[in-house]
Amino acid sequence: MEQRIKDYEDFIKKKMNSPTDDLIAYHDKMIANFQHERFIHLIIMLFFVGLTFVLTMIVIFAMVLVKMDYWMSFFPMMLATLIMWILSIFYVKHYYFLENHIQGLYDVSKKLYENKAKAAAPNNDFVIDLKSVGQKLKKQVEKVLTKKEK
Secondary structure: OHHHHHHHHHHHHHHOOOOOHHHHHHHHHHHHHHHHHHHHHHHHHHHHHHHHHHHHHHHHHHHHHOOHHHHHHHHHHHHHHHHHHHHHHHHHHHHHHHHHHHHHHHHHHHHHHHHHHHHHOOOOOOOOOHHHHHHHHHHHHHHHHHHHHO
């Protein structure tokens, strides 16, 4: 999965300067696929880490309740707990990778849309500055309201 995301990031960064509608649609679809994968990994990771904590608590309580003379009888469970902790650490690392790279794809998506807007209006004649539009609209509304008061 990690290699698929890295390969896709390389692909989309090469194509980012000349975005088409098909490329943007494909990118949105890929983000949706990666988001689904991330969500599934989140559910599995939470279950796995929760199971690791439960197993750890069982081992701790069992060792407290039973004399330490019999600790060898808990060795298989302690070994399973250690293995679960190691696997949990790697699973959290993998989820961390998924989360960060999908967040990076959101930035790529923003740049794709910006490049598409620049390509559509190379002279910036048709690019709308929303802040200035909002200020103009506010002034017009104020004028209308002051005229009605008079």
